[in-house]
Amino acid sequence: MAERRLSHAYMLIGPEGPARDEAARRLSAALLCPAAEPPCGVCRDCRKVLSGVHPDVIAIGRQEGDKGLHREILVDQIRAAAADAAVAPNEAARKVYVIAQADRMNAQAQNALLKVLEDPPGHACFILCAASAGALLPTVRSRCVRAADTGDMGAGAAGTELPELVRGYLEAAASGDTAELTMFCMLRMKLDREDTEGFAAGVKAAVCDMLCGRRPDMGLGRERLFRMAALMDKTEDYLRHNVSPKQIFGVLAVETLR
Ligand SMILES: [Zn+2]
Structure with a gap:
């Protein structure tokens, strides 16, 4: 497979909801799809990503605690992702970590993520979804490519x-x-x-x-x-x-x- 030039981190900015989730899925598919113009939507990788069952797309979200969902994404979760990112992908050429509510990372978690983004393993990509870019530390923001806002996506054909x-x-x-x-x-x-x-x-x-x-x-x-x-x-x-x-x-x- 020809290696495409890819960034390691993307920001998807838009209101929380199905449109943003769908945009994250499509972007994940685009990152894993081996077709010349990804996402092709029909290859094995695309089909698995779009069905939410690809082993190389890893969701990071708020965890369930004793008193319901934690308010924040915790530093340990980011450290665990960083450790996992050092391991080679299962099926695709890379691994995609989707942080569905990146604006829920506390400062400690964001700083842990920053360390990964400064020196990412070659096959790891991160997608940060947030309601506004302002919720992310400027140092994290500066490491990310800002994708089209989710409100604007999907007009195309x-x-x-x-x-x-x-x-x-x-x-x-x-x-x-x-x-x-x-x-x-x-x-x-x-x-x-x-x-x-x-x-x-x-x-x-x-x-x-x-x-x-x-x-x-x-x-x-x-x-x-x-x-x-x-x-x-x-x-x-x-x-x-x-x-x-x-x-x-x-x-x-x-x-x-x-
Ligand atoms: Zn494909």
Whole structure:
């Protein structure tokens, strides 16, 4: 894998909530994804990160104590992360530590983090999420790249019109209506190979944009999007093995809503 030039620490500034969490997930995926234009949204690393199960994405948050959640992220947690960061990644080329409420680190914890950021292990990256950059020590801030504010993210490709064939398929899938989807597929059985190839590539691109939050997902949801990406991989495979578009759309009619 070609080594991309990466910074070791990022700040995601924005109000606490799903948009900021999603931005942190996408940034984590971008840091681990081996594709030329990460995050591709469909590789093994992306899928695991976006599902929240990648072993090399480590969440650091306030811990549960005797009297409920601690008010602050404690220095011991940062020291533990620093020790863990010295160990090589499990699967990906690097490890990402996501501090979901970096503004909850006390001064001691921030100073411990600063030590790591001053001399980070080559494979470790940190993502600091905070409501405002002012809550972080200037010394910590100066070590971080400030990513686009989470309020501004996710606009991207949403405005571009999808090809009619791709939109039709996604709409039929989103409807969850087997009859509608079957009808859609039946009417496409006469497509030629080239159009079918374009169709599969178009669906993959749209699914990828949806997974990365650059396009509204039409209510398809992450799991269905993953399955559709896999189904399009299979479609491309079929085409390489000279399976006819007629048979391929027959398979899609059955498997899309499974
Ligand atoms: Zn990827």
